[in-house]
Amino acid sequence: MLELRSLSKSYAGKPLLRDVSFSVNAGETVCLLGASGSGKSTLLRMIAGLDFPERGRILFNKLDLAEIPPHLRDFGLVFQDYGLFPHLNVFDNVAFGLKMRNLPVEEIKPRVAALLKQMNLRGFDSRRVTDLSGGEQQRVALARALAPNPRLLMFDEPLGALDRSLKEDLLNQIRGILRRAKIPAIYVTHDQKEAFAVADRILILHDGVIVRDAAPQEIWRNPRSAFAAKLLGIGNVIEGEIVAENRVKTEFGIFSLGCPKKIGEKIQLLITECAEGEDAEEIQLTVEDVVFKRDQFQIQGSGGLTFLMNEAPQVGKVVAVKIKVQCLS
Amino acid sequence: MLWIPPLLFLTIFFFFPLFKIFNLAFDLRSVFERDNLQIIYRVSLFTFYQATLSTLLTFALGLPSAVLFSKFSFKGKSLLRALTAVPFMLPAVVVAAAFNSLFSYKFSSSIFQVFNLQPATFNFLLILLAHTFYNTTIVVRIVGNALAQLDPRMEASARVLGADGFRVGREIIFPLLRPALISSALLVFMFDFTSFGVILLLGGLNFATLEVEIYVRALQLPNLNLAALLSAIQLIFTLIFSMLYSRLINKMQTQSTPRFAPTRPPKTVKEKIFVGAMCGALFVFFLLPLISLPVRSLTRLEADRGQRGAVQYGLTADYYRELFVNRRGSLFYVPPVQAAVNSLGFAALTVLFSLALGHPAAYALAKPTRFEKILDPLLTLPLGASAVMMGLGFLLSFGRLIASPIFIPIAHTLVALPFVIRALQPALASVPERLRQAAATLGASPFRVWQTVDFPILSRAAASAAAFAFTVSLGEFGATLLITRPEYPTIPVAIARFLSQPGGLNYGQATAMATLLLILTTLSILIIEKMRFNNVGEW
CATH class of the missing domain: 1.10.3720.10 (MetI-like)
Structure with missing residues (x-):
């Protein structure tokens, strides 16, 4: 449906996005993950038509959008701090997109009422948006974006300004809506939890380039780059040096694995807990700290490595941990 | 105590x-008394008339200037901004003398001959321009501030939701700016309404506003009862305006926390033309009177004392x-x-x-x-x-x-x-x-x-x-x-x-x-x- 072909854009003379290409298919939710300032929001603004790429094309249903102004694109956009119209009440905010399409009042009223009900905002019609809580405001913003039945929904860190418990509620609501409505969506965030919760596919943006484009479970199993592993909080990233063929020396011992590098070169490795039935290495670790995490314990060991364990060892004891080691690029 | x-x-x-x-x-x-009522009616009407026209003219210049200063960054911006703010602090007599001096030069007086303006119309125009000269900064500050605080996401949201440029202006930007527009209009109107020095010095007694008429009835054609009556009317009007104004100001303060959109250099050709033209216009309009006055004070433009005919030119x-x-x-x-x-x-x-x-x-x-x-x-x-x-x-x-x-x-x-x-x-x-x-x-x-x-x-x-x-x-x-x-x-x-x-x-x-x-x-x-x-x- 949506297709981006080698988009480039610079900001203040420096390249912000370089040859970014990806597509979003019908009914699919794509999560765009990257550090702040990596150009995620700019990408969304370009898709919405509020900003322009220096090179490259944006197509929707094979149609080039370059000449189509934002108000004719039929896309929805939800901002981090809602962007609600402070001079309009809840009803008029939600109805705004419908009014802009010159729909008759008889059609607007039931549509808005249904959306407010769906968002648990029944009876909020005439409330001032400035009097609402953050969570309520974001639900109004969501209803407002959904009202005109957009062909594509975009979220720009929609939960960034909310506290944690609200975040999870709203995240589930967004998930439900996206699943049911089957609207293709792009969800921008820097929070890996949100990304894993809503995404059919995750795109990782780093230094203006898409460095990874894969399903969440795939990325979790094999993040490939040290940047992706750190951004997503997967396992431990450590340094090593290739000392012989299939031999990597680290401060935790020498591991045997094949990496596409020459002898003498430095390399980054990913160390994760070992799943059942996998090839395992074993290391000895002095326990420095134990933190309770839901039904497991996070063990912090010497050298800054952390692992999740089912039982809590004593601090100061040496334990053996079965691990999986992967090369990263 | x-x-x-x-x-x-x-x-x-x-x-x-x-x-x-x-x-x-x-x-x-x-x-x-019948005569008094007639005078009061005529004078009040003219005061409202000139204040309304002055306010309109001030907004015609002030609104684009507010956009210029709140949206764009360009070389010499703070200097130009300061230049537009200076006239507000200048005494009315200086402003009047400066505008008067502008048209005391030969070449400039021929300008209004070209347009075939009556002297009275010309003087009235001069009064309006002088009011615009010192009140524009009010619009620039109040409306400019409101514009700078306008969340850019408002416009983005409205555009994406299907509003074209015109409807974004009518449905979003205008309603959000309304308090600033009204309060600055009230303030400008109040200053124009009570203007005295500029009107008296540029228009003479022909342009009888409430203020001028009070002065006339106090000293020139004494009728102290009428002068007092006009003063009372004047005071009542100003009190009404200032009450409206302070109510609006209170309303504005209850609005959500301000966030300032960053300014940027003009990008498109349209924007560049706008910025260039506005800078030029403001520069000329605000600097010319301020330069013309001292220059005129050092220029001889009349015949020598006791000599008819030959006009002498030169510095003096x-x-x-x-x-x-x-x-x-x-x-x-x-x-x-x-x-x-x-x-x-x-x-x-x-x-x-x-x-x-x-x-x-x-x-x-x-x-x-x-x-x-x-x-x-x-x-x-x-x-x-x-x-x-x-x-x-x-x-x-x-x-x-x-x-x-x-x-x-x-x-x-x-x-x-x-x-x-x-x-x-x-x-x-x-x-x-x-x-x-x-x-x-x-x-x-x-x-x-x-x-x-x-x-x-x-x-x-x-x-x-x-x-x-x-x-x-x-x-x-x-x-x-x-x-x-x-x-x-x-x-x-x-x-x-x-x-x-x-x-x-x-x-x-x-x-x-x-x-x-x-x-x-x-x-x-x-x-x-x-x-x-x-x-x-x-x-």
């Missing part, structure tokens, strides 16, 4: 004259030299430069009076008791009264005593006092009580506490307040014109007299005197800006 001296001062010199005016105004026999310092000569048959009994000496003396006294009275008042208002809270509106009430009206009040109240020149700085103090209190009060309120207590527990006597804690904080605010009082006094025209005696002219009064007389020499001296005042006020404006306490003392 600190509030007693300022309150006493206001009672004698403001409320008592005000009472006198109202007493005279509502003498029922005169209220319903004659007009300045002439200021020191006491000619027989001149306008004054003293050399004209005496006006400058008088003005400086009155200004110094005004600074003294207004600081002496403003300081205790500001102390009382900084930590008010319940009773002192009611004082605040009382102390600021003189702001609502026009200067001409104060002059009339003095005439009605003090009879022969008015011959004493001391009433001039007293009138100036009335005008300056509210500003002085407004400048001092926040500075005083900002001194933490704990600092005073700490100093006291360390063994400082009350005087030492004041000297070591209050004084350093207060001195900057006091310097700014003093410069403000000084500027107000130097430029004050309306009240002075009504109560002054020929022996004690001030600079603005002297300029007005020179302008009202025929002859190149008189005209030249007017421009020389106005240039002097321009320089003096610009210097005090610089001091005020330097010493301003945390940006307080705005409207």
Whole structure:
């Protein structure tokens, strides 16, 4: 449906996005993950038509959008701090997109009422948006974006300004809506939890380039780059040096694995807990700290490595941990 | 008890004259006299008419300027912004003289011949332009601020939801700017409504606004009942406007937290043309009068004394030299430069009076008791009264005593006092009580506490307040014109007299005197800006 072909854009003379290409298919939710300032929001603004790429094309249903102004694109956009119209009440905010399409009042009223009900905002019609809580405001913003039945929904860190418990509620609501409505969506965030919760596919943006484009479970199993592993909080990233063929020396011992590098070169490795039935290495670790995490314990060991364990060892004891080691690029 | 001296001062010199005016105004026999009613109707109508046109013209220039300053960054922006702000602080007589001088050159007077304008129409146009000249900065500040605080996501959201450019403006931007638009319009309208010096000096008695008519009925064609009645009407209108204004301001403050959108250089061709054209227009409009005045004061443009015919051109310092000569048959009994000496003396006294009275008042208002809270509106009430009206009040109240020149700085103090209190009060309120207590527990006597804690904080605010009082006094025209005696002219009064007389020499001296005042006020404006306490003392 949506297709981006080698988009480039610079900001203040420096390249912000370089040859970014990806597509979003019908009914699919794509999560765009990257550090702040990596150009995620700019990408969304370009898709919405509020900003322009220096090179490259944006197509929707094979149609080039370059000449189509934002108000004719039929896309929805939800901002981090809602962007609600402070001079309009809840009803008029939600109805705004419908009014802009010159729909008759008889059609607007039931549509808005249904959306407010769906968002648990029944009876909020005439409330001032400035009097609402953050969570309520974001639900109004969501209803407002959904009202005109957009062909594509975009979220720009929609939960960034909310506290944690609200975040999870709203995240589930967004998930439900996206699943049911089957609207293709792009969800921008820097929070890996949100990304894993809503995404059919995750795109990782780093230094203006898409460095990874894969399903969440795939990325979790094999993040490939040290940047992706750190951004997503997967396992431990450590340094090593290739000392012989299939031999990597680290401060935790020498591991045997094949990496596409020459002898003498430095390399980054990913160390994760070992799943059942996998090839395992074993290391000895002095326990420095134990933190309770839901039904497991996070063990912090010497050298800054952390692992999740089912039982809590004593601090100061040496334990053996079965691990999986992967090369990263 | 600190509030007693300022309150006493206001009672004698403001409320008592005000009472006198109202007493005279509502003498029922005169209220319903047919001639009076006709004059009131005609004058009020014209006042509204000229104020409305002036406000419209101010917005025609002010709105694009507000967009220019709030959206774009470009070279020389802060300089251009400062240039548009200077006229607001300039005395009305200087503005009038500057606009007058613009069209005293040969080439520029031919401009209006081309358009075949009647002199009266031309003068009216000049009045509107002069009002625009000093009020544009109000629109730039209030609307520009609102524009800069307009969340850019509002527009983005509306666009994505299907609003085209026109509907974004009508449904989103205009409603969000409405409070700023209305409040700045009210403020500009109020200043235009009470404008006196500009109208009198550029239009003469032909353009009878309420202010001008009060002056005429007080001194030229005496009818004190009518003058008082007009003053009362004027006061009622200004009170209504200021009440509307303060209600709007309160509304604006309850709006959500401001966030400033960053400015950026113009990008598209359209934007570049807009920025270039606006910069050029503002530069010319605001700089030309300010340059034209001093240049004209140094240029000979008339025939030599006693010689008919040949007009002499060239640079000359004659007009300045002439200021020191006491000619027989001149306008004054003293050399004209005496006006400058008088003005400086009155200004110094005004600074003294207004600081002496403003300081205790500001102390009382900084930590008010319940009773002192009611004082605040009382102390600021003189702001609502026009200067001409104060002059009339003095005439009605003090009879022969008015011959004493001391009433001039007293009138100036009335005008300056509210500003002085407004400048001092926040500075005083900002001194933490704990600092005073700490100093006291360390063994400082009350005087030492004041000297070591209050004084350093207060001195900057006091310097700014003093410069403000000084500027107000130097430029004050309306009240002075009504109560002054020929022996004690001030600079603005002297300029007005020179302008009202025929002859190149008189005209030249007017421009020389106005240039002097321009320089003096610009210097005090610089001091005020330097010493301003945390940006307080705005409207």
